[in-house]
Amino acid sequence: MNRTKSAFKGAISSQLYTVLVILLNLVTTPFILGHLDASIYGLSIVIFQITSYLGMFDFGLTAGVERFLAGTKSDSQDGRQKIQEIISTSFIVYAILGMLVIVVGAGVSPYVSGIFDVPAKSGTDIQSIVIALACLVGVQFLLRSISGIFFAHQRQLLSNTLSFFLSISNIAFTVLFIYLGYELWSFVFAQVLVFVVNAVLNLYIFRKSYPYIRLNMADFRMPLLKEMFSYGFYLFIIGIAVQIVFQTDRIIIGSLVSLSAVSVYALTSKLPEMASQFIWKITDNSFPAMVELSKGNDINPFRVVHNKLMDLTLSLSTTAFWLICFITAPFLKLWVGESFFAGQNFVFLVAYLYLIQLTFIHVSAMCLNGAGIAKQLSYMSILEAVLNLGFSVYFAKKFGLIGVLYGTVLAGLATSFWYVPYLTSKFMGISLQKYIVSLLKPILFCSLFDGLLYMFFKDWFVATGWWSFIMYFAAASIVVLIPLLFYNRSALKEIRSKLFKTAV
Numbered sequence: 415m416n417r418t419k420s421a422f423k424g425a426i427s428s429q430l431y432t433v434l435v436i437l438l439n440l441v442t443t444p445f446i447l448g449h450l451d452a453s454i455y456g457l458s459i460v461i462f463q464i465t466s467y468l469g470m471f472d473f474g475l476t477a478g479v480e481r482f483l484a485g486t487k488s489d490s491q492d493g494r495q496k497i498q499e500i501i502s503t504s505f506i507v508y509a510i511l512g513m514l515v516i517v518v519g520a521g522v523s524p525y526v527s528g529i530f531d532v533p534a535k536s537g538t539d540i541q542s543i544v545i546a547l548a549c550l551v552g553v554q555f556l557l558r559s560i561s562g563i564f565f566a567h568q569r570q571l572l573s574n575t576l577s578f579f580l581s582i583s584n585i586a587f588t589v590l591f592i593y594l595g596y597e598l599w600s601f602v603f604a605q606v607l608v609f610v611v612n613a614v615l616n617l618y619i620f621r622k623s624y625p626y627i628r629l630n631m632a633d634f635r636m637p638l639l640k641e642m643f644s645y646g647f648y649l650f651i652i653g654i655a656v657q658i659v660f661q662t663d664r665i666i667i668g669s670l671v672s673l674s675a676v677s678v679y680a681l682t683s684k685l686p687e688m689a690s691q692f693i694w695k696i697t698d699n700s701f702p703a704m705v706e707l708s709k710g711n712d713i714n715p716f717r718v719v720h721n722k723l724m725d726l727t728l729s730l731s732t733t734a735f736w737l738i739c740f741i742t743a744p745f746l747k748l749w750v751g752e753s754f755f756a757g758q759n760f761v762f763l764v765a766y767l768y769l770i771q772l773t774f775i776h777v778s779a780m781c782l783n784g785a786g787i788a789k790q791l792s793y794m795s796i797l798e799a800v801l802n803l804g805f806s807v808y809f810a811k812k813f814g815l816i817g818v819l820y821g822t823v824l825a826g827l828a829t830s831f832w833y834v835p836y837l838t839s840k841f842m843g844i845s846l847q848k849y850i851v852s853l854l855k856p857i858l859f860c861s862l863f864d865g866l867l868y869m870f871f872k873d874w875f876v877a878t879g880w881w882s883f884i885m886y887f888a889a890a891s892i893v894v895l896i897p898l899l900f901y902n903r904s905a906l907k908e909i910r911s912k913l914f915k916t917a918v
Contacts, residue, residue, distance in 0.1 A: 431578035432695055436688045438582060442589050443681075444750055449592050452754075456676030458601055460668045461540070464526065465547040467657060468515045472508070472555065474650030478642030479504045480562040481786070484705045494626055497563070502633035504642070505559040512552035519548020539598055546602050550609060557613055559629075560620045576615060584608045648788035652779075655795030659802045659825065663818045670810050679815050682756040683764045685742055689734040690768040696730075697723055697780050704784030717842045720781045721852055726905055727777050729856035731769040733898045736864035738765050740890050744877035756815050763819045771823065774853050775830050778838040790837055798829035856901060863897040 447455055479500060486496045523544035587607050591600030620627075668676045700723060707716040739761060746755045779791060806821030813820065839849040867890075877883035899906070 432692045435581045452674040452677040456673035468551045471515045474646030477649040478646030499633045499635050508555040512555035515552040648792040651792035652795045655799035658799040681754040685738045686765045686768040693730045697777050708785035724777050729901050731773040732857050732860040735765050735769040760816050775834045778834050794833045801825040860897045864894045
């Protein structure tokens with residue numbers, strides 16, 4: 415199998431699995447809400463958001479490990495020794511960092527219930543749940559030393575299949591424990607079982623695929639660790655900033671508005687978030703290739719791939735933007751009820767944030783990270799995070815739910831919205847004007863048709879039941895695909911020719 419076919423299979427599997435997980439989430443959410451009230455569901459979102467911060471206490475080591483593994487092949491003795499050193503070094507450090515996570519999690523656990531208006535029946539469990547999740551996150555760190563190698567070595571079909579299996583297992587276990595009446599603990603028990611399955615599968619496949627590698631303290635290399643941290647630490651800063659910018663919204667709402675409002679925010683944002691996850695997979699799967707392209711002396715191949723990714727991703731996200739504006743209100747009414755709908759203006763703003771503003775930033779930032787350019791991005795990310803916190807708190811007090819979005823959008827406009835294009839155009843050796851034109855082409859091309867379609871037919875999309883919704887959705891999807899397919903006709907033709915070309 416040639417490299418293009420392998421990459422294509424990886425990309426297709428990633429998209430297919432993402433769609434299946436999204437559908438399973440959509441099906442199971444009404445069941446979960448039926449067994450948990452809105453405040454408990456909102457509390458579960460907040461708790462997992464807090465513990466997700468603990469998962470970032472690798473200080474960027476994971477990013478460094480993946481990038482160094484992506485640049486190291488196993489087809490020579492030197493390459494195998496390098497892989498051995500990378501994995502052994504990271505395993506030892508992960509063990510230390512995992513213990514740090516457990517200590518920090520135990521330290522903050524007594525204060526969680528005091529920050530939010532936690533229902534009395536759940537207050538006594540919160541501290542234990544946070545400690546249990548901190549212990550789980552700390553132990554999970556050990557697996558990071560080996561799990562990233564499948565993605566880094568472009569075995570993406572394998573990596574995607576593992577992730578898919580674990581995702582559906584997590585959903586299934588959560589639903590089971592909620593049905594059995596464990597409420598908040600259901601999420602914890604599900605995470606524990608998934609970790610056990612994940613550990614067994616990863617260790618088995620790793621041993622089968624890389625039998626020559628042994629975890630050995632003698633292979634610890636301090637210079638190698640410094641190199642990985644020198645790259646990864648800036649990505650850690652970026653990651654912290656991203657968490658603050660896009661995920662702290664729920665914590666702000668939970669503390670300033672209510673836990674029930676967290677549920678409204680999360681469910682109204684669900685379609686734009688899931689659509690962006692699906693679309694961004696295209697870019698994320700290209701990261702190993704961008705690492706290799708950045709090592710060459712000629713910047714042109716890097717530039718070509720970046721532009722193709724931007725064209726495809728932005729045309730997809732713009733199409734998704736208009737489709738989501740069409741369907742969110744009737745979908746939420748049928749899915750979880752009108753009480754969880756935050757309003758059409760909220761939909762417009764959150765869809766713009768995820769599918770336009772964040773999408774082009776995501777594409778260029780991933781390419782820059784693949785080229786090892788993270789230091790400058792990290793500085794701007796810190797500024798964006800600080801502005802976002804200030805703006806979001808102020809506007810949340812003034813406008814409620816939608817105020818948090820105002821803060822996020824404004825902080826982005828003041829920082830990454832202009833800085834990432836500037837940095838990308840500078841690295842690729844093109845004018846900023848040319849970069850901006852490359853952004854506007856797919857957005858305007860798809861919006862010219864889809865936007866007019868929305869303006870004329872938005873009032874027609876009234877679903878009285880699931881069958882009518884499915885018919886309307888299918889019709890709208892077919893129509894909005896017309897400009898998307900036309901715009902990407904050359905890319906589709908190129909992919910087809912490469913896939914069916916005989917491997918040399």
